[in-house]
Amino acid sequence: MPKTQQLEDFVTQVRRDILRQVHKVNSGHPGGSLGCTEFFVALYQEIMDRKDGFDMDGIGEDLFFLSNGHISPVFYSVLARSGYFPVEELNTFRLIDSRLQGHPTTHEGLPGVRIASGSLGQGMSVAIGAAQAKKLNNDNHIVYSLHGDGELQEGQNWEAIMYASAKKVDNLISTIDLNGQQIDGSTDDVLPMGSIKGKFEAFGWDVLEIKEGNNITAVIEGLKEAKSKTGKGKPVCVLLHTVMGNGVDFMMHTHAWHGKAPNDEQLAIGLEQNPETLGDY
Amino acid sequence: MKKYIDTGKKDTRSGFGAGLEVLGKTNENVVALCADLIGSLKMDAFIANNPERFFQVGIAEANMMGIAAGLTIGGKIPFTGTFANFSTGRVYDQIRQSIAYSGKNVKICASHAGLTLGEDGATHQILEDIGLMKMLPGMTVINTCDYNQTKAATIAIADHEGPVYLRFGRPKVANFTAEDQKFEIGKAVQLQEGNDVTIVATGHLVWEALRAAETLNENGITADVINIHTIKPLDEEAILNSVKKTGCVVTAEEHNFLGGLGESVSRVLVKNLPVPQEFIATNDTFGESGTPEQLMEKYGLNAAAIVNAVEKVIKRK
Numbered sequence: 233m234p235k236t237q238q239l240e241d242f243v244t245q246v247r248r249d250i251l252r253q254v255h256k257v258n259s260g261h262p263g264g265s266l267g268c269t270e271f272f273v274a275l276y277q278e279i280m281d282r283k284d285g286f287d288m289d290g291i292g293e294d295l296f297f298l299s300n301g302h303i304s305p306v307f308y309s310v311l312a313r314s315g316y317f318p319v320e321e322l323n324t325f326r327l328i329d330s331r332l333q334g335h336p337t338t339h340e341g342l343p344g345v346r347i348a349s350g351s352l353g354q355g356m357s358v359a360i361g362a363a364q365a366k367k368l369n370n371d372n373h374i375v376y377s378l379h380g381d382g383e384l385q386e387g388q389n390w391e392a393i394m395y396a397s398a399k400k401v402d403n404l405i406s407t408i409d410l411n412g413q414q415i416d417g418s419t420d421d422v423l424p425m426g427s428i429k430g431k432f433e434a435f436g437w438d439v440l441e442i443k444e445g446n447n448i449t450a451v452i453e454g455l456k457e458a459k460s461k462t463g464k465g466k467p468v469c470v471l472l473h474t475v476m477g478n479g480v481d482f483m484m485h486t487h488a489w490h491g492k493a494p495n496d497e498q499l500a501i502g503l504e505q506n507p508e509t510l511g512d513y
Numbered sequence: 514m515k516k517y518i519d520t521g522k523k524d525t526r527s528g529f530g531a532g533l534e535v536l537g538k539t540n541e542n543v544v545a546l547c548a549d550l551i552g553s554l555k556m557d558a559f560i561a562n563n564p565e566r567f568f569q570v571g572i573a574e575a576n577m578m579g580i581a582a583g584l585t586i587g588g589k590i591p592f593t594g595t596f597a598n599f600s601t602g603r604v605y606d607q608i609r610q611s612i613a614y615s616g617k618n619v620k621i622c623a624s625h626a627g628l629t630l631g632e633d634g635a636t637h638q639i640l641e642d643i644g645l646m647k648m649l650p651g652m653t654v655i656n657t658c659d660y661n662q663t664k665a666a667t668i669a670i671a672d673h674e675g676p677v678y679l680r681f682g683r684p685k686v687a688n689f690t691a692e693d694q695k696f697e698i699g700k701a702v703q704l705q706e707g708n709d710v711t712i713v714a715t716g717h718l719v720w721e722a723l724r725a726a727e728t729l730n731e732n733g734i735t736a737d738v739i740n741i742h743t744i745k746p747l748d749e750e751a752i753l754n755s756v757k758k759t760g761c762v763v764t765a766e767e768h769n770f771l772g773g774l775g776e777s778v779s780r781v782l783v784k785n786l787p788v789p790q791e792f793i794a795t796n797d798t799f800g801e802s803g804t805p806e807q808l809m810e811k812y813g814l815n816a817a818a819i820v821n822a823v824e825k826v827i828k829r830k
Contacts, residue, residue: 288586289586289587289588290586290587291587291588295586297583337614337615338614338615338616339614339615339616346586347582347583347586347611347615347617348610348611348614348615349610350610351606351609351610354575354579354606354607354610354611355579356579357575357576357577357578357579357580357582357583357607357611358579358580358582358583358586358611359583360576360579360580360583361579361580361581361582361583361584361585361586361591362583362584362586362587363583364568364580364583364584365583365584365585365586365587365588365589366587368544368565368566368587368589369587369588371587387575388575388576388579388607391571391573391575391576392576392579392580394571394573395570395571395573395576395580398571399568
């Protein structure tokens with residue numbers, strides 16, 4: 233089977249996992265999760281240099297930090313299917329005594345997670361710290377982070393964005409999920425942010441865009457290009473254009489499914505549009 | 514009575530700077546961050562000796578806390594330095610999520626705590642920080658009393674795995690604890706032995722408690738004086754052992770009575786040995802501009818106030 237087909241199958245299975253996780257507990261955030269599925273699959277299956285197993289310090293491997301922690305369903309699915317913990321554990325999402333908390337945390341010891349996130353706007357600072365620790369350790373690996381576009385309304389991001397270029401944190405690739413949606417509506421309705429590209433460039437970052445953020449090949453090519461821009465004195469920003477709710481037709485192009493779970497009937501339609509490929513948990 | 518000598522007034526923040534300088538030489542994993550207050554935090558020597566292990570963050574405390582959390586991933590032991598207000602209230606959610614809940618080994622080092630910051634006034638005089646920090650699960654909370662103790666505590670917390678809030682101050686105050694002291698986190702220090710009252714003090718109020726005990730002694734009242742440098746975890750055994758003997762307690766701190774050391778002591782007493790307690794603390798108020806001495810006098814945080822509180826609490830026995 234060609235590699236691209238394998239990755240597309242992976243993406244389809246992750247979409248099923250997302251829908252089934254949030255449906256089971258009638259809560260969680262499917263919209264952003266579905267929109268970022270290709271990104272996570274590309275990152276964990278193709279892009280990152282990862283060691284076997286998990287240790288918190290992550291010396292000698294690439295690291296990833298999820299800042300917009302509410303898209304935990306996609307994070308958990310890809311972590312599990314990349315070998316960090318048993319896939320069956322996705323069954324415990326948001327349940328009492330689970331390691332798969334509503335928002336990701338280190339507190340319950342879930343392998344693959346290195347910081348708690350959920351309260352927005354904090355992940356870039358953490359990623360910068362981890363990147364600077366790598367420089368101190370002469371560890372020539374890359375730190376990746378993901379942020380929502382609405383999340384950029386949190387001021388701490390701009391402290392971090394200013395700092396990263398000033399301090400030449402050039403082993404950092406921060407991706408912004410540009411789906412144009414947030415809880416109360418489109419980002420342009422809630423709080424228009426103008427040109428995010430222009431802002432990052434003005435703050436001294438190297439910026440590149442992935443126009444087709446839901447095309448696995450385009451995402452891989454874009455992230456490879458981003459990787460080639462590291463080590464040149466500037467932090468790298470990837471503007472990832474995605475469609476919230478991608479892959480489930482009635483969830484697409486709306487903020488309505490940001491934090492709402494499908495009912496039984498809606499789940500059936502969503503699963504029909506994303507047939508089982510790698511095996512359900 | 515034991516005699517305590519002030520070996521020369523020094524600021525506790527300089528104790529922090531001296532401790533950090535030692536760590537720069539002895540622990541290669543220690544890194545330091547500052548939000549544009551290097552001189553105020555006395556971090557110059559560490560920076561001069563270890564420029565590659567210092568991160569100037571600028572006036573951006575939220576970012577500093579996040580970067581500190583990130584630096585632990587890779588084995589670093591970050592010490593953040595700024596004023597107590599900007600170390601806690603301003604960045605509470607960053608500390609809560611990225612440091613405390615995430616279990617990161619960050620040392621939050623906070624200078625200019627309390628009223629003794631002085632003339633800058635209430636915007637900078639945080640009196641709520643102990644409460645904010647002690648409420649966070651897993652956070653160790655330390656408030657040191659003089660230069661020597663602050664230096665020893667700074668060195669000691671590097672070997673403690675987990676988040677620590679280290680609180681100290683701006684003014685030059687009596688330096689009276691031993692230069693070569695061993696600092697044990699969570700272990701109270703008995704400074705005076707007496708039978709009539711227990712005085713439990715932290716931070717700048719410890720010296721005032723010793724002065725109060727001298728005055729009381731002249732009036733025939735003997736006091737157990739206990740220095741609680743670690744407010745969390747609290748040395749409950751030391752407090753209870755003393756109170757069993759004395760039957761009453763005065764707590765003394767440069768902090769609001771809500772959320773401070775006094776409330777932590779009350780909790781231990783009501784669960785184990787209810788006795789009368791008086792609180793030397795600010796009374797649910799903001800501070801104001803003035804000299805440290807004027808402010809401590811006005812807000813009732815000095816030896817004279819402790820003496821009055823002791824006389825009152827003994828009558829309630």
